[in-house]
Amino acid sequence: MTRTKDSIAKAFASAGYIADEGLLTAVLLMEVLARPLLLEGEAGVGKTEVAKALAASEGTDLIRLQCFEGLDRSDALYEWNYQRQLLAIKAHEGQGDPDALESAIFSEKYLLQRPLLAAIRSPRPVVLLIDEVDRADEEFEAFLLEVLSDYQVSIPELGTIPAASIPRVVLTSNGTRELSDALRRRCLYHYVDYPDVGREAEILRARVPSIDTAFALQIAELMSRLRKEDLAKVPGVAETIDWAAALTGLGGTHLARDRELVFDTLACVLKTREDRSRITREVTDRLIGKVA
Amino acid sequence: MSQTAASQTAEFEPGPALRLTLAAFVALLRDKGFRIGPSEAADAGRLVTGAAGQRAATLRPALKALFCGRRSDWVAFDALFDAHFLRKGMKKAVALAGSAGxxxxxxxxxxxxxxxxxxxxxxxxxxxxxxxxxxxxxxxxxxxxxxxxxxxxxxxxxxxxxxxxxxxxxxxxxxxxxxxxxxxxxxxxxxxxxxxxxxxxxxxxxxxxxxxxxxxxxxxxxxxxxxxxxxxxxxxxxxxxxxxxxxxxxxxxxxxxxxxxxxxxxxxxxxxxxxxxxxxxxxxxxxxxxxxxxxxxxxxxxxxxxxxxxxxxxxxxxxxxxxxxxxxxxxxxxxxxxxxxxxxxxxxxxxxxxxxxxxxxxxxxxxxxxxxxxxxxxxxxxxxxxxxxxxxxxxxxxxxx
The missing domain is CATH 3.40.50.410 (von Willebrand factor, type A domain)
Structure with missing residues (x-):
């Protein structure tokens, strides 16, 4: 065990991510147990940021596989470069040994690496982010499970390719589809919740350099109250950061003194028409009144 | 099931009492619908014998990350852990058990x-x-x-x-x-x-x-x-x-x-x-x-x-x-x-x-x-x-x- 929770917390903080105790433990365990980490939580709580911070804190590359419906092996693992293969066949037409040509066009030169293959063939461990795994279909999930347990892939034309290094795998899910028990069992699990007021203020100070401590705390407090309102789309941490940047950028320093500014910039956090009409001037004033 | 867990953890040789407690905990969680395979139980054995196992405060988040697989597990875990290892909050744990039973x-x-x-x-x-x-x-x-x-x-x-x-x-x-x-x-x-x-x-x-x-x-x-x-x-x-x-x-x-x-x-x-x-x-x-x-x-x-x-x-x-x-x-x-x-x-x-x-x-x-x-x-x-x-x-x- 080379790293401790404190050192991870420091490294994460310098990468701009303020992690809580549970997440630090989970990240530490990723290393100790060599298991992937599954992050669940509402949209915008910073799941993807965890992987970025992890890569930054270890000074390694982040390889990202964005999942979508219909994602398959050729998008995720590898694909042959057919255009080049066809050209090569044409160029060598009528000359040389056809067997040699065949082995030539099915060599690494003509192989296009996709994220999964790139991650396990990297000479030093990288962070592999499999984003929104719930958007891919069940078939892909089963395939993913196989890759994640063996860390080797077989390409019919080339044979089995073992991992050069074991990547640190982070999976994120929004819950658009129920994931299989097998995948859940295999992974470490962390539920990323909206940060509490103190932590959100800390995040603001890390991400919005020009903000002062009291104002960050006010914004964080207001956000936590806003999230308790009945909203169609609850604003995430990214929205808070945007909003704080907007407020400070427009010269705001105190919520109660800059009410007009607060109301005008609510577009940073409320992203649907219903929400916008629900949080009226009166509601905004009430929320500010509680905070300031 | 508890026997399997016990035998899995045996290779890491934690004390027998600790081993049994952990195996019983795994069995309890499985009863509550947690999906825990033998390899997770074995990893838990390693954690318990390692540095994290020395104090409840460090053991809890570690086991939580390892054993939980979904939001409902995540919410229920703390009470179950407390009831099992710290013998407190028994009532709450029993209530949780009732909802699953x-x-x-x-x-x-x-x-x-x-x-x-x-x-x-x-x-x-x-x-x-x-x-x-x-x-x-x-x-x-x-x-x-x-x-x-x-x-x-x-x-x-x-x-x-x-x-x-x-x-x-x-x-x-x-x-x-x-x-x-x-x-x-x-x-x-x-x-x-x-x-x-x-x-x-x-x-x-x-x-x-x-x-x-x-x-x-x-x-x-x-x-x-x-x-x-x-x-x-x-x-x-x-x-x-x-x-x-x-x-x-x-x-x-x-x-x-x-x-x-x-x-x-x-x-x-x-x-x-x-x-x-x-x-x-x-x-x-x-x-x-x-x-x-x-x-x-x-x-x-x-x-x-x-x-x-x-x-x-x-x-x-x-x-x-x-x-x-x-x-x-x-x-x-x-x-x-x-x-x-x-x-x-x-x-x-x-x-x-x-x-x-x-x-x-x-x-x-x-x-x-x-x-x-x-x-x-x-x-x-x-x-x-x-x-x-x-x-x-x-x-x-x-x-x-």
Whole structure:
């Protein structure tokens, strides 16, 4: 065990991510147990940021596989470069040994690496982010499970390719589809919740350099109250950061003194028409009144 | 199971007492529905013997990350851990255990079956009921038919006694046939896909080998076809009592035949019942459903249930290729505007909404109940479902959904 929770917390903080105790433990365990980490939580709580911070804190590359419906092996693992293969066949037409040509066009030169293959063939461990795994279909999930347990892939034309290094795998899910028990069992699990007021203020100070401590705390407090309102789309941490940047950028320093500014910039956090009409001037004033 | 865990952890040689405690904890969690395999138990053994195992404060988050697999696990874990390792908060843990256990529910179910059997002897959906229904409506438009009771009947309605086995088997067969029609249409699409818009270079190249490297035979591919998703919302309130039994079988048949289908019971609350109805054996499925369906037979708040659905389930179970089937008579105790607004929201999320209303079958019925009238503009197909014949008549419509 080379790293401790404190050192991870420091490294994460310098990468701009303020992690809580549970997440630090989970990240530490990723290393100790060599298991992937599954992050669940509402949209915008910073799941993807965890992987970025992890890569930054270890000074390694982040390889990202964005999942979508219909994602398959050729998008995720590898694909042959057919255009080049066809050209090569044409160029060598009528000359040389056809067997040699065949082995030539099915060599690494003509192989296009996709994220999964790139991650396990990297000479030093990288962070592999499999984003929104719930958007891919069940078939892909089963395939993913196989890759994640063996860390080797077989390409019919080339044979089995073992991992050069074991990547640190982070999976994120929004819950658009129920994931299989097998995948859940295999992974470490962390539920990323909206940060509490103190932590959100800390995040603001890390991400919005020009903000002062009291104002960050006010914004964080207001956000936590806003999230308790009945909203169609609850604003995430990214929205808070945007909003704080907007407020400070427009010269705001105190919520109660800059009410007009607060109301005008609510577009940073409320992203649907219903929400916008629900949080009226009166509601905004009430929320500010509680905070300031 | 606890023995397996113990033997798995043995290779790391923690103290025997600790090993047993951990094995018992793993067994407890498995009882509570946590999915923990032998390799997780072994890893836990390593953690316990390692630095993290020295203090509860460091052991808890470590085991939590390892053992939890979903949000519900995440929420329940702390109390279970405290109860097991620190011997505190026992009451809370017991309460949690109760929610997962089924013995209490099963006993009530049995009692309720007997009560229901005593109250009602006629099977559901028989001819005499159909004949009576329109009369009752004419005599008392504001009474039994137009009203919905607010009472939340926390007992469990028996799904087994209100059934005529033959009728329900018929409903099941019908549902399977319907599902088949809906799927047949999808396979027809499949054929067109094989001449899709893009070239499948891999297969084309493979075929060109026979032509000496000249890609003469082109292989096409198109967007992968998604299966139609089906979501069924079944109203199981008091006013629907006479139909519930057969409808449950019908829904069971649909879920049986569709791989991508979900079912919800709607009454005073919304209950996700897919897992029960995925059971192939009809009797076992009904048993499990009975356990989940506490409160069935009370009043309806369709608007609130739809709001629940839109808020918590829609993102997960609906896609743009979903068809929502609502089986309800449309009588509701909540405000009608709620239903209208929630139906509009639902309509934006899915492809088609089919509302099957058993009352349409009775003479002189018009959808005047406030809730029904508010929902109607958003419904794509509004059809009767009062007997098997009317369900069978749906076949051509549902095939086009």
């Amino acid at each position: 089924e013995s209490g529910g099963a006993r009530t179910l049995k009692q309720m079956q007997d009560e229901q059997a005593a109250r009602r002897s006629s099977p559901a959906l028989d001819v005499s009921r159909e004949a009576e229904a329109p009369e009752a409506g004419e005599e008392d438009p504001a009474g039994t038919r137009e009203g919905a009771s607010r009472a939340e009947n926390l007992a469990e309605t028996d799904f087994r006694k209100i059934r005529d086995p033959e009728l329900e088997a018929e409903a099941h067969r019908l549902a399977e046939r319907l599902a088949l029609v809906m799927r047949r249409r999808l396979t027809r699409r499949d054929r067109i896909r094989s001449q899709g818009p893009r070239l499948d270079l891999r297969r084309t190249l493979r075929k060109s080998v026979a032509r000496g490297g000249l890609p003469l035979d082109l292989v096409h591919k198109g967007p992968k076809l998604r299966q139609l998703r089906l979501v069924v919302l079944l109203d199981a309130s008091g006013s629907m009592n006479n139909y519930t039994g057969v409808f449950v079988r019908f829904v069971h048949g649909l879920l049986d035949a569709f791989r991508l289908a979900d079912a919800f019971l709607v009454h005073t609350r919304l209950v996700h019942v897919s897992s029960a109805l995925k059971e192939r054996d009809a009797a076992r499925a009904l048993d499990r459903l009975g356990l989940m369906a506490q409160g069935v037979g009370g009043g309806t708040r369709i608007g609130a249930a739809l709001a629940d659905f839109n808020r918590w389930h829609a993102a997960r179970v609906l896609t743009s290729r979903s068809c929502v089937i609502i089986l309800s008579d449309g009588y509701d105790t909540g405000p009608a505007e709620d239903i209208g607004a929630e139906m509009a929201r639902l309509a934006r999320r899915c492809r088609r909404i089919v509302w099957l209303n058993p009352l349409i079958g009775s003479d002189g019925y018009a959808p005047v109940a406030a809730g029904m009238a508010a929902a109607l503009p958003h419904v794509d197909l509004f059809a009767p479902a009062h007997n098997l014949k009317s369900l069978a008549a749906l076949e051509p419509y549902l095939a086009k959904v």
